[in-house]
Each structure stands twice: as C-alpha cells, then as structure tokens.
Amino acid sequence: MDRSSAPSLPPEPRTIEETGLTLTFLADLTLKTMYALGSLKGHEIAGTLHLPFVHVVEQALDHLRHEHLSEVRGATGFGESSYQYVISEEGRAHARELMEQNQYIGPAPVPLQTYIEKVHAQSVAGQMITRDVLKRALAHLVVNGAVLNQLGPAINSGKAVFLFGNPGNGKTTIAEAIGAAVPGTIFVPYAINVSGHIIKVFDALHHRVVPEKADGADAQPGVLQGERYDRRWAHIYRPLIAAGGELVLENLDLIFDPAMKYYEAPFQMKANGGTFLVDDFGRQQARPRDLLNRWIVPLEKRVDYLTLTTGHKIDVPFDALIIFATNLNPAELVDEAFLRRIRYKIHVIDPTWEEFREIFMRETAKRNLKYSEEVMRHIVMEYYIKPKRRPRAVHPRDILDELTNIARFNGVIPTLSKELVDLACQTYFLKM
Numbered sequence: 001m002d003r004s005s006a007p008s009l010p011p012e013p014r015t016i017e018e019t020g021l022t023l024t025f026l027a028d029l030t031l032k033t034m035y036a037l038g039s040l041k042g043h044e045i046a047g048t049l050h051l052p053f054v055h056v057v058e059q060a061l062d063h064l065r066h067e068h069l070s071e072v073r074g075a076t077g078f079g080e081s082s083y084q085y086v087i088s089e090e091g092r093a094h095a096r097e098l099m100e101q102n103q104y105i106g107p108a109p110v111p112l113q114t115y116i117e118k119v120h121a122q123s124v125a126g127q128m129i130t131r132d133v134l135k136r137a138l139a140h141l142v143v144n145g146a147v148l149n150q151l152g153p154a155i156n157s158g159k160a161v162f163l164f165g166n167p168g169n170g171k172t173t174i175a176e177a178i179g180a181a182v183p184g185t186i187f188v189p190y191a192i193n194v195s196g197h198i199i200k201v202f203d204a205l206h207h208r209v210v211p212e213k214a215d216g217a218d219a220q221p222g223v224l225q226g227e228r229y230d231r232r233w234a235h236i237y238r239p240l241i242a243a244g245g246e247l248v249l250e251n252l253d254l255i256f257d258p259a260m261k262y263y264e265a266p267f268q269m270k271a272n273g274g275t276f277l278v279d280d281f282g283r284q285q286a287r288p289r290d291l292l293n294r295w296i297v298p299l300e301k302r303v304d305y306l307t308l309t310t311g312h313k314i315d316v317p318f319d320a321l322i323i324f325a326t327n328l329n330p331a332e333l334v335d336e337a338f339l340r341r342i343r344y345k346i347h348v349i350d351p352t353w354e355e356f357r358e359i360f361m362r363e364t365a366k367r368n369l370k371y372s373e374e375v376m377r378h379i380v381m382e383y384y385i386k387p388k389r390r391p392r393a394v395h396p397r398d399i400l401d402e403l404t405n406i407a408r409f410n411g412v413i414p415t416l417s418k419e420l421v422d423l424a425c426q427t428y429f430l431k432m
Contacts, residue, residue, distance in 0.1 A: 020111035035095035125158030137181035165348035168392035179240030179275035239274035
C-alpha cells in the first residue's frame with residue numbers, strides 16, 4: 001500500500017482542549033497512573049498516557065502540584081519532562097477515591113464523537129476490491145468460479161453476507177481470506193470516554209498493529225518513525241474478528257468489569273472498519289432469532305445501540321463487513337424480513353470432480369507425495385461413487401493426514417499407495 005491509500009493521521013493535540021478531555025479528567029488519570037506505577041519522570045507519564053508532555057501533560061502535572069497532590073523530586077536531565085514526579089500522601093488518598101470510580105490506567109481516551117467521525121472517515125464500505133486482488137487472496141483455495149463471481153460484489157457492497165453450504169467446503173477459510181483481502185489500514189483508539197465512562201476498544205488479540213517504517217519506505221504501510229500524530233490511536237490493519245459457538249448476546253453489548261469499573265467494547269465494535277465473522281451460525285448458545293433481532297436495526301441503519309450500566313444508551317457506528325457462515329439452511333434459521341437485510345446469500349457448493357482432483361494434487365504436493373491418477377480414480381470409485389458420497393473440499397487434506405499418521409505409526413515412508421489410502425479412508429469415513 002502506498003502512502004496515498006493510508007488513512008489520514010489523527011492530529012497531535014497541542015492543548016488540553018484539543019484532546020477533547022477536561023483538565024480535571026486528565027489530571028485524575030495522571031494521578032492514578034502515578035499511584036499505580038510509582039515515581040515517574042514527566043516524559044514517562046506522557047508516554048503512558050500517549051500524549052505530548054508540552055502544554056498537555058505538563059498542565060495536568062502543574063494542576064496536581066497546585067492542589068498538593070504531587071511533588072517534584074529533582075531532575076535527571078534537562079527540561080521539565082525529565083523531572084521526577086511523586087505522589088503526595090494527600091494525592092494517595094485522592095487516588096484511592098478515584099480508583100473506586102474506575103481503575104483504568106493507560107493511553108488517555110478519545111471522546112466518543114471523535115471516534116464516530118474517524119470510523120466514518122475510514123469506513124469499510126466503499127473499499128473496492130478487484131477480481132485480480134480477490135483471486136490472489138483466494139489463491140491457496142480452489143474456489144468455484146460462480147462463487148468467486150458473487151464474492152467480489154458482496155465485499156465491495158460492504159453489506160452483510162451469508163455463506164452457506166455443506167460442512168467441509170471452506171466457508172470459514174473463504175471468510176477469513178475475504179477479511180484479509182479488504183485493503184488499507186485504519187486507526188482505532190485505545191479507549192473512548194463517554195461522560196466519564198471508559199470503554200476499551202483496542203484489543204491486542206484481535207488488532208494487528210502496523211509497524212512504523214523508516215523514511216523512504218513509501219511502498220510499505222505504516223507511519224514514519226518519529227512522525228507526530230495523536231498516539232492515543234493505534235494504527236492497525238483492518239481487523240478480522242471471528243466468533244463461533246461461544247457467542248452469546250452479552251458479547252454484543254458493552255462488557256462491564258465490576259472489579260476494574262470500566263467497559264470492554266463488544267466484538268462488532270472492535271471489528272469496525274474491518275470484518276466480523278459469525279462462524280457456525282445457528283450453533284451459538286444464543287438462539288439465531290434472538291441474535292438476529294439484536295442486529296436487525298444495526299444492519300439496516302449501520303448504527304448500533306449500546307447500554308451503559310446507568311441505563312443510558314449510546315450510538316456507535318456499525319461499520320464492519322458482517323459474514324454469517326453456516327452449514328444449516330438459512331431459510332430455516334431466520335425469517336424473510338431478516339434475509340432481506342442480508343443482501344448477499346452465497347451458496348458454497350460441493351467441489352466438482354475436477355476441483356476435487358485439483359485440491360488433492362495440491363495437498364499431495366504440500367506433503368511431498370507423488371500424485372497418482374490411478375489412486376485418485378480408486379478413491380473416487382470406492383469411497384464416493386459406490387457409497388454415493390458427495391465430495392467435500394476438506395476431504396483430501398484429512399485423508400492425507402490420516403495416511404501420513406498411519407505410515408509413521410507403521411514405520412514406513414508415506415506414499416500414495418492403495419494400501420495406505422484404504423487404511424486412511426476406512427478410519428476417516430463412517431460406515432452407515
């Protein structure tokens with residue numbers, strides 16, 4: 001990605017007013033930081049808060065000194081940022097009171113409205129993907145041409161997608177490849193401030209940070225090393241977040257930590273600007289109807305409604321490419337009203353015999369096995385045609401894994417022989 005396709009940098013705040021926070025809020029966060037981490041230099045506090053020292057953090061520290069909540073204990077270098085700041089006894093008492101309200105410590109949050117504006121500015125909708133780009137993204141798979149023709153427009157629409165079909169045909173793998181193919185990078189805040197309530201957004205498990213790049217590396221994504229911007233935002237690749245059978249309705253609203261007293265953003269909010277995969281849809285602990293009723297308005301309006309513990313609701317963008325993957329019949333899972341809101345329903349069909357052969361040849365090559373057309377015909381006849389079994393895209397991989405394990409157990413070199421293939425297929429396929 002060249003620099004022209006990168007998102008605009010969030011400008012570095014030059015004053016407390018430009019942070020969107022109040023002096024009191026920032027001073028309280030600074031005090032909690034000192035309480036938790038101990039004696040710190042000015043630049044260390046600024047680094048923890050991801051804010052510039054000059055005119056921002058220094059004002060918060062001045063405020064704490066004037067209120068007798070902190071003290072200065074000398075310097076180890078030049079400038080106020082090298083001063084050692086320690087919390088006073090009065091400051092400790094006040095910090096404990098603040099910790100009772102919430103124990104959030106880390107990068108200063110950004111205002112909710114600033115977050116909303118940034119999501120809209122870097123929306124996943126309108127991120128165009130071409131046929132060539134999609135083919136490269138799916139090059140590790142054998143995908144039917146009809147399916148490929150439907151996937152491209154679905155991605156470019158930014159609308160919800162239903163991938164359905166028999167198990168083992170690569171729906172999850174296709175969805176993951178789609179998520180990885182969406183172009184560009186985005187900025188997400190580490191946290192958001194909503195009237196004093198803190199919502200953590202950045203998630204190191206789901207958000208991949210774009211490394212900073214050296215000057216002159218224009219062909220690479222990333223911010224130039226040392227470039228100044230609002231460091232309260234993390235520069236990440238467009239996220240791909242997947243949730244399977246463990247998904248419950250509670251995961252789709254703000255998650256309040258009663259011990260830490262701040263919130264964790266739900267999956268779909270963390271996926272904003274990227275892709276959210278609901279895998280094995282219909283097998284979640286929550287009933288499909290309940291899950292979809294929760295999203296029927298957000299899918300239509302592209303706005304989600306989240307609830308604070310006070311009962312107050314907030315509006316946040318619903319800006320992820322939502323992919324439902326299921327091996328169940330969509331018509332039996334949801335009603336017509338909801339299916340209408342899922343614009344693209346794509347049937348991932350069983351592979352043709354030519355596609356099955358191509359998959360088998362690729363899997364043998366991965367394992368350094370010599371492909372045999374004779375053995376291939378034997379497999380098709382004995383384990384598909386005679387028992388009237390339909391091929392699945394996952395079968396070649398699984399059969400060859402079984403074959404390899406059997407060969408190793410018997411102390412022989414894995415080969416694509418009829419004997420090893422029969423042993424593998426007899427243990428893999430269930431005899432009815």
